[in-house]
Amino acid sequence: MKHVSMHVASLTLDDNNPRHAKQTANDTESIAALFEKGPEKLIRLARDIIQHGINPTELVVCMVDGDRNVVLEGNRRVAALKLLHNPKLAPTENLRRRIAAIAKSGEVPRRLTCVMADNRLQAEHWIKIRHTGENGGVGVVRWSTSEASRFGGRSTPTEKARLFTDAVCDWFPDDEEFLSNVHAVRDARITNLGRMIADPTVRNRLGIAFDGDVVLRNFPRGKVRPILTQLFADFAGPVSVDQIKTKRQREKYLEGVESILPKLSDRLDEPEKFSKYSTGDESSLDKIQGDDAEKDNKKPRRKRPDFEKKLFQNVTLSNVSLRTSEVLEEAKTINIEDKPNTAAIMVRAVVDIVTTDVAAQLGWKRNQDTLKGRIGAVLHQVDPDKTDAALSDARRFSQQDDGALVLKTLHTFVHSWQSHPLTVEVRKLSMAYSPLLQKADQLLEKKKR
Incomplete structure (x- = not known):
């Protein structure tokens, strides 16, 4: 098979596309059939093409049929372009x-x-393995939840905002007026929304959080509907970036809608999840396409290991000062599920105390004015080449300014009365900083020799 450059207008959509229940007569019917399978998916694809271009990792497959260049693989992409x-x-x-x-x-x-x-x-084999699941490793092997989360954790606020709009469309698919405002915000004011939900105080008051590429909703749909309806109506209309640019302005906005914010008493025991990796009837990141693949690869629900239940559960420090060690041991008794507020505060306290202790014992003077600087100093000493995978989350959370779990999130847990830490956030922070604490203690042992 050879590669050729084709004009979009010269391509014809496949009238025998397996996605269609019956054969179509022309491109118009083929496009209508694709919209029937899910209009929002085709809209999102068109928008993504405008924003990022054509995916260079997946080529369209065609064949000549008389005077037509029929698209065998890539009909949705070609339809979006048309x-x-x-x-x-x-x-x-x-x-x-x-x-x-x-x-x-x-x-x-x-x-x-x-x-x-x-x-x-000639094209059948390649199309089959592209669309029928892993096929024992021959096809596309989908990321696990943790793999997708590690990748998605690098998302920008704007990308998080796009994911949030996807979730809202999924939660309220039948409210046309509401969705019209959602689409308007996504098409024209997505950066404004990104600025808004990048604020941990806003996320907490709305009852949402991000775990990689998963949106967590901590209240029932009916309880968040009033505030989300108002939020998207405001952002599609009168609210401009100048009105939510600073933290105080965002707090003022929340004060103006206080009456329709969800109440803490309505919080769900476990958050409901939305993932952009879920399509159709899929409900998790780990679901595998294809009936045979699903039967062969279906796994039992993973039981959460014990070390995730309490703060810094596997961390032991033997070279820090006695008081620092005692603080850690007391923190390790805190059950994250039972005491998320105390746990959130203690994550910051323990990280701060340990890094300060290490710096004092080793006589460090530079970069000690802020928690970011103190963590950065430890990271530089224990992993100067930035190659230790165990420290990747601690480095990302502590050294980046934008994201769901950056240092300002830890500061907010301590200083903002509006902050309501989520157990998933606290657990993730505890697991991220545990290797840092352990390696900082090992550094003290090494330097004292």
Whole structure:
């Protein structure tokens, strides 16, 4: 099979696409059939193409059929491109308007690199393993929850905002007016929303959190619906970036909607999760496509290990001062589920005390004015080449300024009365900083020799 550059207009969607229940007569019918499978998915794909271009890691596969270049693999991508070039191909006026608005926001690619197959049979093997699951490792091996979380943890506030809008669309699929505002914010004011939900105080008051590429909702849908409806109406309309730029302005906004914020008494025992990795009927990151693959690979629900129940459960410090060691041992008695507020405060306290103790014993003077500086100094000494994978989360959380669990989150747990720490956040922070504490103690032992 050879690679050729094709103009989008010269490509014809497959009228025998397995995604369609019956054969289609033309591109218009094929596009309508794709919208029937899930209009929001095709809209998101069109928007992603405008924002990031065509995925260079996956090529469209075509074959010549008479005077047509039929798309065998990549029909959704080609359909999205055709819509962006001609929104009138969409089956409803609402969809036409939305596609047209997306098309105006950037440059639409006109050509695609395609792989030309001689016939369907030649392409069959590659298409099958692309769409029927892992197939014992021959197909696409999906990331586990932890793998996806590690990757997604590097997301920017804007990317988190996009994920949040995906979650909201999933939670309230039938409220057209509400979703209209959600789409308006996503298309035109996504950075404003990102600035808003990057604030840990805002996330706590809304009852949402992020665990990698998973959105956690800590209240029932009905309890968050009023505030989310108001939030997206405001951001689609009168609220500009100048009104939520500072932390005080964001707090003022929350004060103005205090009456419709969810009440702590309504908090769920366990948060409900939304993941962008879940599609169709899938409900978790680990679900595998394909009936046979699902039967072969289905795993029992993982039981949470004991070390995740209490703070710094596996950490033992023998070279720090006696009081520092005592503080850690007392912190290790705190059950995260039972006392999330105390646990959250003690995560920051223990990390601060240990890094301060190490610096004092070793006589460090530079970068000791802030907690970020003290943690950074320890990281530099124990992992100067930044190659220790065990310290990657501690480095990311402590040295980056944007994200869900950065240092300002720890500060907020201590200093903000509006902050309501989530057990998943506290547990993740405890596990992230545990290797740092252990290696800091080992550094003291090494330096004292």
